[in-house]
Amino acid sequence: MPRVRILAGDVGGTKTALAIVDLAGNRCRVRRLERYASAEHRGLAEIVAAFLAGERRRPSAAGFGVAGPVSAGRSRITNLGWKLDERALARATGIPRVALVNDFGANALGLRFLRPRAVATLLPGRADPVGPVALLGAGTGLGEAVLVRRRAADPVVVPSEGGHVDLGARSPLEDRLVHWLRGRFGRATRERVLSGPGLALLYEFLGRVGAAPRSASVERRLRHAEDRAAFISALALARRDPLCRAALAHFVEIYGSEAGNLALQYRATGGVYIAGGIAPKILPALRSPAFRRAFRAKPPMERLLDRIPVRVVLDSRLGLYGAAAAAAHAARERRVGDRAERSEGQAPKRPAT
DSSP, rough: OOOOOOEEEOOOOOEEEEEEEEETTEEEEEEEEEEEEGSSOOOOHHHHHHHHTOSSSSEEEEEEEESSSTTTEEOOOOOOEEEEEHHHHHHHOOSEEEEEEEEHHHHHHHHHGGGGGGGGEEEEEOOOTOEEEEEEEEEESEEEEEEEETTTEEEEEEEOGGGEEEEEESSSHHHHHHHHHHHSSSOOOHHHHSSHHHHHHHHHHHHHHHHHHOHHHHHHHTTOOHHHHHHHHHHTTOOHHHHHHHHHHHHHHHHHHHHHHHHHHHHHHHHEEEESSGGGGGHHHSSSSHHHHHHHOOTTHHHHHHOOOOEEEEOOTTTHHHHHHHHHHHHHHHHHHHOOOOOOOTTOOOOOO
């Protein structure tokens, strides 16, 4: 199969990763990778221009997984405010074919490129080789998607904005959490808790209700921490602060419950994958019995959930693999369209200039 040179991007509210990728069949090789702080730039085109300044040869296609819904080739980054457009990016970059795809849609497309060592199994289960695969991941926000596999055709990715669904309480303590979040933000959503900012909110809430003792020195350091979620996680995993431990433990329980919700919503007999920037960093906590119990505590569906494997993606380049796959698919569609137009005696369409 011919090798295709692609510009792949993973565009998030916090960071944007760009890479030159060689794609051939089920092999995806990252040739060059750079990461940028998204908020330090006016838009994606500016970052792409800086990245491509170091390239002698323009890629033949570009694909970007973006943290927001995509419609008719346009998107707005939910937690950043950038407005993106495929045609405008093609004009700005000089790349003839540009594809935008939801970031967790890109993650789902990237799963087939993962090597065995790039995943860690939380729950073994027994995957159906053609069953739907559910994907979720907490980072700046909460992303979700499902991959529907077909025996003799390309898989279909169904992106989701499930992170913005209402958060359901599972206990009297979570009743209080939902009430507190609603009073503070107007709504209590899954993303409000299952995200980096959400872990910090859990710490604050559990401190307020006295779930664990508070430390004045920890709270002083937390106020000045560049990444509050990373600070809380580090202290929790090192068992150095009881309130941090309580916050991470509750975060893991809600994560397990949401993974189970997604498995049931899509009947994800092909397995559940947890991606995003947080999961690999808290892997020891995700291996806890609390995650497993929360995932399976869905009567009367425990037997179905017992059979579904749950894995954590350890490769941070997953979204880049999927963005490259989306770009290659768009480039193939363009070539097919051009051939069809030539066969009908028409001049093939060119990208907007």
